Amino acid sequence: MLFITPLKNTLLGETFPQFSLIAGPCSIESYENFRQIAQEVKLRGATALRGGIFKMRTHAETFQGLGAEGIAIAKKVKEEVGLPFVSEITDPRQVDLLSEVVDVFQVGSRNMHNYELLKELGKTQKPILLKRGLAAYLDEFLAAAEYISNAGNPRVILCERGIRTFERSTRNTLDLSAVPYLQKRSGLPVIVDPSHGTGLRELVSPMCWAATAAGADGIMVEVHPKPAQALSDGPQALTFEDLQNMVPKLHRILHAIKNNLSTKETE
Ligand code: PEP
Ligand code: MN
Numbered sequence: 001m002l003f004i005t006p007l008k009n010t011l012l013g014e015t016f017p018q019f020s021l022i023a024g025p026c027s028i029e030s031y032e033n034f035r036q037i038a039q040e041v042k043l044r045g046a047t048a049l050r051g052g053i054f055k056m057r058t059h060a061e062t063f064q065g066l067g068a069e070g071i072a073i074a075k076k077v078k079e080e081v082g083l084p085f086v087s088e089i090t091d092p093r094q095v096d097l098l099s100e101v102v103d104v105f106q107v108g109s110r111n112m113h114n115y116e117l118l119k120e121l122g123k124t125q126k127p128i129l130l131k132r133g134l135a136a137y138l139d140e141f142l143a144a145a146e147y148i149s150n151a152g153n154p155r156v157i158l159c160e161r162g163i164r165t166f167e168r169s170t171r172n173t174l175d176l177s178a179v180p181y182l183q184k185r186s187g188l189p190v191i192v193d194p195s196h197g198t199g200l201r202e203l204v205s206p207m208c209w210a211a212t213a214a215g216a217d218g219i220m221v222e223v224h225p226k227p228a229q230a231l232s233d234g235p236q237a238l239t240f241e242d243l244q245n246m247v248p249k250l251h252r253i254l255h256a257i258k259n260n261l262s263t264k265e266t267e
Helices: 031-043 068-081 092-099 113-123 138-150 176-186 194-198 203-213 240-257
Strands: 002-004 020-024 049-052 086-087 104-107 128-131 154-159 190-193 218-222 263-265
Touching: 002 218, 020 031, 020 128, 020 240, 031 049, 031 068, 031 203, 049 068, 068 086, 068 092, 068 128, 092 113, 104 113, 113 138, 128 138, 138 176, 154 176, 194 218, 203 218, 203 240, 203 263, 218 240
Parallel strands: 020 049, 020 218, 049 086, 086 104, 104 128, 128 154, 154 190, 190 218
Antiparallel strands: 002 263
16 A cells, blocks of 8 residues: 655645645535545545535535534544545635634635635635636636735645536546646645546546646545445546555656655555
């Protein structure tokens, strides 16, 4: 088994490693399901855990997340498994509630332009994982990040998650040129989310490798034990086996490009 050992990142402090492998379900569905996923992704080298509590779904009649119940589950699982936890905030009124459990606030693609939310998060000191808007220019993305830093919180992580183009074969078009562009322009860490970037399980691992080769500071992937039964985003979820198969090559790419990684290999 390969492990990616977290390194301290001067910008993000001890909770976040230099190269981050963030993994977990799209949505927290139940205690048992989330605990199993957390344990399995940790075993496969994840450095942080994700899991949606408040969801921004396209259709109002679909699963909207467990809300307060999800917070209680996340707290318990985090304590048991011991990984930093990333979850999306969809409304400034959730800041206090979510602060109890998240180490990193995620701002979803649909909220990249929600400047009041960004300003509110600028008043906190937790890292903010800001996703690129569905149709945002890179310079608009950087301008959105400035709302957070100008309000007092410089700990922003940018996340490329695909944009809407004429191409319909994939859910979005993953723009990997965003990685070096944003890094050079901002000096901020840039991570890539190939799950939303492609929407198709079989494309997720290759895009994880490509993003890492492009110099990304981390990747975020959705994982589910039974993707066909997932309450959201099943078609793009990796199984535990997929994750297991993805990580060794990720590791080899990090070695090849010498991304300042401290690594430890065990059998
Ligand atoms: C998510 O991370 O589950 C999510 C909803 O992502 P995005 O905002 O990129 O669509
Ligand atoms: Mn999702």
